[in-house]
Amino acid sequence: MSESAAILPPSLGWILLALFSVLWVGLGIYWGRRNRNFEDHALAGRNVGLALGSATAAATWITSNTTMLAPQFALQLGVWGMLAYATASFGLFLFAPMAGRIRRLMPEGYTSGDFFRLRYGRVAWGIFLVFTLFYSLTWLVSMAMAGGILLNALSGIPYVWGMTVILAVCVIYTMRGGLAAVIGTDFIQSLIIIVGIVIVGFSVLSHVPVEQIHANLVEERPALLDVLFPAAIMAIFNNLLFGLGEVFHNNVWWSRAFAFRKGLGGKAFAYGGLIWFPIPVAAGFIALASGALDVPVPAADMVGPLVVADVLGMAGAIAIFIIVFCSLASSIDSLLAATSDLLTEDVYRRLFHNDAAPERLKQVAQWVTLALGIFTWAVCVPRVGTLATVLFFAGPLVGSMIWPIVTGLYWRSANTTGAVGGMLLGAGIGLVCYFAIGWYVATLIATAVSMAWVLACAWFSKSRYDWARLGDAT
Numbered sequence: 001m002s003e004s005a006a007i008l009p010p011s012l013g014w015i016l017l018a019l020f021s022v023l024w025v026g027l028g029i030y031w032g033r034r035n036r037n038f039e040d041h042a043l044a045g046r047n048v049g050l051a052l053g054s055a056t057a058a059a060t061w062i063t064s065n066t067t068m069l070a071p072q073f074a075l076q077l078g079v080w081g082m083l084a085y086a087t088a089s090f091g092l093f094l095f096a097p098m099a100g101r102i103r104r105l106m107p108e109g110y111t112s113g114d115f116f117r118l119r120y121g122r123v124a125w126g127i128f129l130v131f132t133l134f135y136s137l138t139w140l141v142s143m144a145m146a147g148g149i150l151l152n153a154l155s156g157i158p159y160v161w162g163m164t165v166i167l168a169v170c171v172i173y174t175m176r177g178g179l180a181a182v183i184g185t186d187f188i189q190s191l192i193i194i195v196g197i198v199i200v201g202f203s204v205l206s207h208v209p210v211e212q213i214h215a216n217l218v219e220e221r222p223a224l225l226d227v228l229f230p231a232a233i234m235a236i237f238n239n240l241l242f243g244l245g246e247v248f249h250n251n252v253w254w255s256r257a258f259a260f261r262k263g264l265g266g267k268a269f270a271y272g273g274l275i276w277f278p279i280p281v282a283a284g285f286i287a288l289a290s291g292a293l294d295v296p297v298p299a300a301d302m303v304g305p306l307v308v309a310d311v312l313g314m315a316g317a318i319a320i321f322i323i324v325f326c327s328l329a330s331s332i333d334s335l336l337a338a339t340s341d342l343l344t345e346d347v348y349r350r351l352f353h354n355d356a357a358p359e360r361l362k363q364v365a366q367w368v369t370l371a372l373g374i375f376t377w378a379v380c381v382p383r384v385g386t387l388a389t390v391l392f393f394a395g396p397l398v399g400s401m402i403w404p405i406v407t408g409l410y411w412r413s414a415n416t417t418g419a420v421g422g423m424l425l426g427a428g429i430g431l432v433c434y435f436a437i438g439w440y441v442a443t444l445i446a447t448a449v450s451m452a453w454v455l456a457c458a459w460f461s462k463s464r465y466d467w468a469r470l471g472d473a474t
Helices: 010-031 038-046 050-061 064-086 089-105 112-120 122-155 159-207 210-220 230-249 251-259 265-276 278-288 300-352 358-380 387-392 395-400 402-410 416-436 439-460 467-471
Strands: none
Touching: 010 122, 010 159, 010 300, 038 159, 038 251, 038 300, 038 358, 050 089, 050 159, 050 251, 050 265, 050 300, 064 230, 064 278, 064 300, 089 230, 089 251, 089 265, 089 402, 089 467, 112 122, 112 251, 112 300, 112 402, 112 416, 112 467, 122 159, 122 230, 122 300, 122 358, 122 395, 122 416, 159 251, 159 278, 159 300, 159 358, 230 395, 230 402, 230 439, 251 265, 251 300, 265 278, 278 300, 300 358, 395 402, 395 416, 395 439, 402 416, 402 439, 416 439
């Protein structure tokens, strides 16, 4: 978008960007001052309380995709599309009891990779690492893209420059402060996001009533109100399973299960899901108002910021700028921290330096964070595709890991053959369907194939796993 078409002057955009950048970096340095070793850096001393735990679960899940992809869903798939994105909250709800079990079975665990290595062996562990790292990098790319898109749409700041600054800020304070800095900033960011969304939602309603929005949709885009819209119905189930897979496998959430105080993990994730659920619904409603407001939308993934800026002018542009900046930071920092911990623990330590000192592991995690930031930046420079196509390409991989994790945590009969076959078959068939049919069915099909294989292998298995082996994660 050109500077003349943007709502905010580029100079104001740069000022806002600089102010929040200084704030987050300063907080990261402050909260990271007590980190002495890898456990402090990666898990905040395993002593995170309920308030911070709930806030970090909600803020991490309120990604840039929540505030930008949810409106895109609504614009393309209608009311069902808006609700489809909200089903991702079930990932947090269902992970709540799993978090408690993970902490009981693996009191000294560090990563989700520790679980796969101890539960299924090195072959399944290797496949899992490839899948989860691919997904993590895809998520990072989608959020960094969203940052560049937002700044360009609202202030005319060039896409590459906006993306670069946001990514650099998150890398700096995550390197310095680790998970303690991530969770601390998440608490502040979640408050800003929630208050901002409430204010923006009521402001949009004051400018255009629901009746006018409905009348415009009936006349201009009746398919968006069709309760039997096939693609939208498939998207509901696809997104539900994608949300489950995202949470169940990713080290972002496992690291929190290990970091929360004993007995608090379930409550923290449940409260986080309750806080998160209405956010994508509100964001999607804003997109449905674009037609009634006669807002031109050059790209579907820009509809949310453009509608708010059109309704509220400069104040709205500033508000959406702050909201999405906070949602970006709260997710990018979490993913940088969790992925660097996974690479440090599962690759550097387990494969090469099993006797590395805790202080050395902390240093390695910091350098890995920097490397992840540089890699993400290089991939994001040539912007390719929309946020949906970028993110959901990893959907089949995500869906294929749901059942190996669930059965591995609760069934003694779950076995390596089931886990390996479920991941490879589910992901392979799901990717074929991604290209042959569409992104909105790929995760659903991958999950179904993986489920059938994993359950069949568990049913016919005569082996019984010894849960005590999961306690050997040190």
